[in-house]
Amino acid sequence: MTTLEQLFGGRTAVVVPEVVGPALAARTRERFERAGYTRYALLDRGSYDVLPDPEEPELFGPLIEIAARTTSRSLVLAEVRALRLQPGDYLLAHHDRIHDGHPVELVLDLSPASVPGAEVHYRRRGQVYFRAPGAPGSLAIVERGPTVSCNHTYVTRRHAAASIVRLVMLLRDG
């Protein structure tokens, strides 16, 4: 008999290092800045800056290709947003949406530097099963399911200059 755990446990959750270099990351961050973030501050759910629907077609294509190759699926972009977390910021798991089907979530770390403890956690029934560490230039690829939620961990105030920038893309079968 196949258990639900086996069904969900076999799905992809990987980090591909060095997908973008520091120069491209810096240029992308500048474009996000110019486009303008909006502050989200319902503090029982999250504290962060968000830029919905950034336009980065030259970046999206190669990232979708990497995800398609990794998951052996044909994928198209369904949703995208850029997040910026500064000292004291976070996104809690209950602020995350539960997704129908098994979309693929990509998290591209565009931060100028890593910050200890600033990670993206994927949870199944509340328990962390995959940690995407803070690694500038890396791409986390996670096949989600209806029991998966995600949180972006608290960014310490002990690094006053910390700035975490993540491009979060949701891909569905195309």
Next chain:
Amino acid sequence: MWRPGPAWQDEDQLARAWRAARPFPHLVFDDFVPAGALPELLAVLEDEPVERYEGDIFVFEASALEPATPALRAVRDAFASVLSPPLSRITGRPLRRADMRAYAYRVGHYLLPHSDHQEDLGRAVAYAYYLPSPEPPSGGELEMFACRAENGELVSTDSARLIEPAPNRLVVFEVSVVSLHQVREVLDGLRISLAGWFYP
């Protein structure tokens, strides 16, 4: 050990202060226990094991839900039996028992904004009692937020009050859907406290 001092004598005044407190009903008592009782209390905690707990809203060290040592269970039971009657009169909520855990917040530990309110748990009044620390903490304040709720969902959350974790200070506050609060990150030192809830 737990003997409400002179500050507890005028319960009518405390009840008015409770109701008037913003962003939600709360009281702060300094010099809560006689200074001579603190070494005994700290000795109880030295024997109580703590573990690291980590979730999306918290990182801290704490004792188990039920104290491991008879000494901390006795401290908890005495705390509940001494404080439940006056707090019931002051808050207008019938309180009969309390739980208690020991907490150690080290550098980088925090508890992000939450209300403590869960319908099925029956938490009526929350408390935190701060103990003297061998390494007095920087950060670790209790921050309370002014919130507005619509249909049970918070639609605004604004910082309204910061309470330092001063040694021998007791904070009590009402638990409700809008009692949003957090323990700010400890930036240095060690924050030691006893905390929990009173129940009907």
